[in-house]
Amino acid sequence: KAGVTQTPRYLIKTRGQQVTLSCSPISGHRSVSWYQQTPGQGLQFLFEYFSETQRNKGNFPGRFSGRQFSNSRSEMNVSTLELGDSALYLCASSSAVGEKLFFGSGTQLSVL
C-alpha cells in the first residue's frame, strides 16, 4: 500500500506570493490533517479534514487555508507569503478521525 504522498518536495517562493501544497492520503483513508514544523515553534497543527469538511483548525491566520476533495486528496494554500512561513509542511492521513496518523515526508517551503 502506498504511503502518504506530498508534492512538491521542495519549493522556493518570494514574499507576497501564494503557494498550494498537495497531499494524497493512503488509499481508503478519509481523514487528512496538516501541520507546520519550524525549528523555533516545533510541530503545530493547522487543520483537519474528514469527508471534505474541515473538522478542526489550529491557531493560524486566515492566510492559511485548505480543502479536501471527494477522493480524499487535500490541498493547503498559503496566500501573501511571509518570511516566517518558511517551514516543513506535513500532511497526515488516518482511516478515521482520531485514529493513528500516517505522515508524509513533507514539503519544505522556503520564502525569500
Add this chain to the structure above:
Amino acid sequence: DAKTTQPNSMESNEEEPVHLPCNHSTISGTDYIHWYRQLPSQGPEYVIHGLTSNVNNRMASLAIAEDRKSSTLILHRATLRDAAVYYCILREYTGGFKTIFGAGTRLFVKA
C-alpha cells in the same frame, strides 16, 4: 488547549530499556495520548497510542498514569535505529480532532 511537557533529551545504552516520560496535567477525559517519532528529513512515524489503559505493541509499551496526567513510553531494548525525536501528542476532541504536539525528546542511543 491541553499541553504536553517532555525532557529535551535523553540518553540510553544499546539493548537497554528506555523510559520516555510525558506530562499532560491538563488532559481532558476524551483526549487520546499518542506517541510518534521522527528521524531527520522524514515525517513523524506512529509508535503507539492509548486512552486510559496501558498498551503494548511490537514497537513499544505505553504506561498511562491512573489520573492520566502523565504517561511513559517504554522501549524495551533500545537499538541504534531508535535514535530519534519522540513526540508525546494529545489528540483533543472538540467536534473534530485537534493535535497538540509537545517539543519532543531527542533520544541518543550509545553503542
